[in-house]
Structure formats: structure tokens, C-alpha cells
Amino acid sequence: MNGIYDWPLWIPVVSILLLALAATELGFRHGRAMQASKTEHLVVETIRAGTLGLVALLLGFSFAITSGRFNERSELVMDEANSIEACWLRADLVAEPASSQIRGALRRYMGFRLESYDIGLDPGEYQRSAGRMHAALDEFWTAVVAAVDADRPRALTSAIVPCASEVVHLSAKREWMRRFHMPASVVLLLGLSIIICAAMIGHALGETGRRHAGLSLAVNLLIVMVAAIVLDFDRPRSGLIRVEQTPLIVVRDRMKHWPP
Numbered sequence: 001m002n003g004i005y006d007w008p009l010w011i012p013v014v015s016i017l018l019l020a021l022a023a024t025e026l027g028f029r030h031g032r033a034m035q036a037s038k039t040e041h042l043v044v045e046t047i048r049a050g051t052l053g054l055v056a057l058l059l060g061f062s063f064a065i066t067s068g069r070f071n072e073r074s075e076l077v078m079d080e081a082n083s084i085e086a087c088w089l090r091a092d093l094v095a096e097p098a099s100s101q102i103r104g105a106l107r108r109y110m111g112f113r114l115e116s117y118d119i120g121l122d123p124g125e126y127q128r129s130a131g132r133m134h135a136a137l138d139e140f141w142t143a144v145v146a147a148v149d150a151d152r153p154r155a156l157t158s159a160i161v162p163c164a165s166e167v168v169h170l171s172a173k174r175e176w177m178r179r180f181h182m183p184a185s186v187v188l189l190l191g192l193s194i195i196i197c198a199a200m201i202g203h204a205l206g207e208t209g210r211r212h213a214g215l216s217l218a219v220n221l222l223i224v225m226v227a228a229i230v231l232d233f234d235r236p237r238s239g240l241i242r243v244e245q246t247p248l249i250v251v252r253d254r255m256k257h258w259p260p
Contacts, residue, residue, distance in 0.1 A: 004184045009235060013228045016191045020220045023195045024202035028216075031206020041207075048200045055197040058190055059226050066182055066233035073177055073236050073243045076170065081247035083166040084110060087140075088255065093158030098147035102160070103255075105140035110252045112136055113171075117245055130175075137171060140164065181234050190230070194223055 004012065084106060091102040112133035119125040144164045148155040155161065198220055205212050229241070236243040 004187060005181050005235065009228065009232060009240075012187070012191065012231060013224060016194055016227060017220065017224045019191075019195045020198035020224060021217070023199040024205075024216050024220060027199035027202025027204075028206040028211060029202075031203035032209060034203075034207070044203070048204060051193075051200050052197055055193045055223070058193050059223070059230065062182065062186070062190055062230045063226065063233075066230050069177075069180070070233045070236065070241065070243065076174055076177060077243060077245060078247045080113075080167075080170045080174065081251045083163060083170055084248075085251045085254070087160065087163045087167055088251075090158045090160045090163055094147040094155050094160055095151045098143050098150055101143035102140060102147065102164075105136050105143055107255055109133060109136035109140060110248065110255065114245060114248055114252065133171075137168060141168060178236075182230075187231065190227060194227060197223065 088103060088106055091099045091106075094102070112129055116126055116129040116133055119129055141164060144155075144160055147160060201216055201219055205216060232241045
């Protein structure tokens with residue numbers, strides 16, 4: 001069901017907007033034809049207010065969740081860049097040839113890491129790039145183990161082991177965060193709530209006897225735009241709001257100027 005995140009963003013957004021506009025029109029026709037007493041009108045107003053409040057609550061919670069997750073992904077990129085740079089620098093403190101092996105593996109890992117982000121929208125290409133990235137990470141850890149075996153006191157003094165562990169840990173965490181989205185069932189519930197809300201808006205306009213097309217369109221667009229931002233926050237690779245890879249790019253460029 002999470003395949004919804006493989007779709008382009010415009011598909012769910014446009015679908016929700018069209019269904020919301022259709023629901024507004026149906027609600028308008030029903031509201032215009034309805035001959036309600038004053039008591040019935042008060043009941044309808046109460047239900048309408050409760051529905052609109054529920055939709056606002058769902059949008060608010062969804063926005064908070066996805067924007068928080070977006071911030072976590074951004075912080076993860078910074079943490080990755082810092083840990084890789086720290087390992088690169090600490091490789092100076094271990095014996096050769098492990099020092100050069102560590103740096104070579106880190107340079108390859110960094111290249112594949114950035115490549116995996118650029119081609120992440122193609123599942124096949126991403127899997128191939130991820131395989132190369134994990135192979136480079138294995139080479140990196142093997143070189144760290146070799147450094148410890150060659151000169152344990154020197155390796156322990158350099159603190160290369162906890163730093164290398166952090167690189168491996170953050171790589172696994174990033175892989176998990178890539179798959180971690182708001183459940184598709186919640187997205188469907190949010191879309192359904194927006195459509196019902198649109199029907200309620202149309203019903204309220206129907207009671208006045210006038211469509212107020214500009215007003216209803218503006219309200220529907222506003223609600224759907226908020227939902228679009230919620231969905232976009234949860235698509236860090238493909239949406240308009242993307243997680244910046246600048247910290248990793250800066251470290252990669254520094255690696256080019258540092259000695260191998």
C-alpha cells in the first residue's frame with residue numbers, strides 16, 4: 001500500500017483536488033434543495049463545524065509529523081558528513097597501509113552515497129548503487145579492523161573505531177529513514193477527510209442559494225495545498241522540498257584537496 005509514495009506528487013494532489021471540487025458541487029446541490037427547519041439547521045451547523053475541526057486537526061498533526069521527519073533527515077545528512085570527515089582525519093593517526101585503505105574506501109563510499117541520492121527515483125539503479133555503497137562500507141570496516149590488528153594501541157588512541165562505527169550506524173539509519181513514511185492508510189484517511197470537508201463547504205454555500213465559485217475554489221485549493229506540502233515533506237528525494245546534500249558535497253570536495 002505504501003506504493004503511493006512511488007507515484008509522482010501531482011497524481012494524489014490533483015486527484016484529491018478534483019474529487020474535492022466534485023464533492024463541493026454535490027454538497028451545494030444537496031444544500032440548495034434541502035428545506036431544513038431552524039432546529040435541523042443548527043444540527044447541520046454543529047456537524048459541519050465538527051467535521052471542519054477534525055480535518056484541521058488531521059492536517060495539523062500530519063504536518064507536524066512529516067515536517068519533523070524532514071528535519072530528522074536533514075540532521076542525519078549533517079551527522080553523516082561530520083562522521084565521515086572525522087574518520088578521514090583520524091585515518092592519519094593509524095598505521096599504513098590501513099590509513100590509505102580507510103581513506104580510499106571512504107572516498108568511494110562518499111561517491112556512491114551521493115550517487116544513490118541522485119538516482120534514487122529509479123529502483124533498479126538505486127539498488128545497484130546501494131550495492132556498491134555497501135561494498136565500499138565493508139571495505140572501510142575491513143581496513144579499520146586491519147588498522148587495529150596492525151597496531152592496537154595506536155588505533156585505540158586515534159579513536160578510529162567508534163568513529164567508524166558511527167559511519168556504519170548512520171548509513172543503516174539513513175537506509176531505514178528512506179523507507180519510513182507516513183502510512184498510506186493515513187494518507188487515504190486525510191484525502192477522504194478533505195473530500196468530506198469540501199462537501200460540507202458546498203452544502204453551506206447551497207443553503208445560501210449562491211455558489212460563490214471563487215470562494216469555494218480558494219478554500220479547496222488552500223486545504224489541498226496544505227495536504228500537498230504534508231505529502232511533499234515525506235518525499236525527500238522526489239518532491240519540491242528536498243533534503244539538501246550540501247554537507248556531504250562539501251566534505252567530498254575537501255577530500256579532493258586532502259592527501260590520499
